[in-house]
Amino acid sequence: MKNAFSLVEITISTLLLSLLVLIISNLIQYGRTNFSRQFENSECNMEASLILSKLYNDLDCAVGTTPDDWKRLINSAIFFAENNSINITSSTSSTRNYYFDFRAGELLHTENGQKSRLGEGRLKGFDLKLLGIATNGQIYEITSPSSLPVPSEEKILRVLVKINLEFLVNSEASKDSGISRNFSVCYAPPILNRQLNSIWRGVSN
Numbered sequence: 679m680k681n682a683f684s685l686v687e688i689t690i691s692t693l694l695l696s697l698l699v700l701i702i703s704n705l706i707q708y709g710r711t712n713f714s715r716q717f718e719n720s721e722c723n724m725e726a727s728l729i730l731s732k733l734y735n736d737l738d739c740a741v742g743t744t745p746d747d748w749k750r751l752i753n754s755a756i757f758f759a760e761n762n763s764i765n766i767t768s769s770t771s772s773t774r775n776y777y778f779d780f781r782a783g784e785l786l787h788t789e790n791g792q793k794s795r796l797g798e799g800r801l802k803g804f805d806l807k808l809l810g811i812a813t814n815g816q817i818y819e820i821t822s823p824s825s826l827p828v829p830s831e832e833k834i835l836r837v838l839v840k841i842n843l844e845f846l847v848n849s850e851a852s853k854d855s856g857i858s859r860n861f862s863v864c865y866a867p868p869i870l871n872r873q874l875n876s877i878w879r880g881v882s883n
């Protein structure tokens with residue numbers, strides 16, 4: 679009867695123990711990575727919800743009193759493309775401003791002198807476009823307040839605001855190499871479109 683382990687038995691036991699430790703370590707690391715990824719995704723969802731709710735609320739208040747008034751929103755959207763800033767004016771003439779700070783990864787919202795930052799440093803892209811649904815059923819991108827992109831015999835009956843958000847999933851990664859999540863929605867400002875249909879019966883060139 680042997681009273682001691684042989685060198686082969688010790689070697690095999692050590693290898694098995696090392697393999698077990700490696701498997702357990704990998705499982706723990708996988709669990710941590712998976713939890714971190716889910717947490718980062720939930721943070722992106724929450725920030726996207728906050729930004730969209732702010733925009734929806736401000737766009738709900740975007741109204742005009744004449745067919746030309748609603749074109750202020752077009753001017754502001756065109757201005758945004760060049761200056762990363764957009765103004766949304768309400769019926770009470772109060773103006774809400776959004777400024778996209780790419781370096782900080784945030785969207786600066788200003789209302790009545792009160793400023794708030796949205797995005798938590800994760801916002802990689804922010805874009806607004808205006809779309810118009812014409813009487814012929816076609817959707818056109820509106821890029822100029824003075825010249826609508828519809829045939830002369832057609833009218834714009836409904837205005838949509840296309841909102842694109844891009845978030846960096848890993849907030850510690852660089853904006854060039856990190857994994858991104860995109861959110862793209864089209865929103866129809868209700869008061870503005872109600873006026874467009876009931877009062878003005880559409881707008882044309």
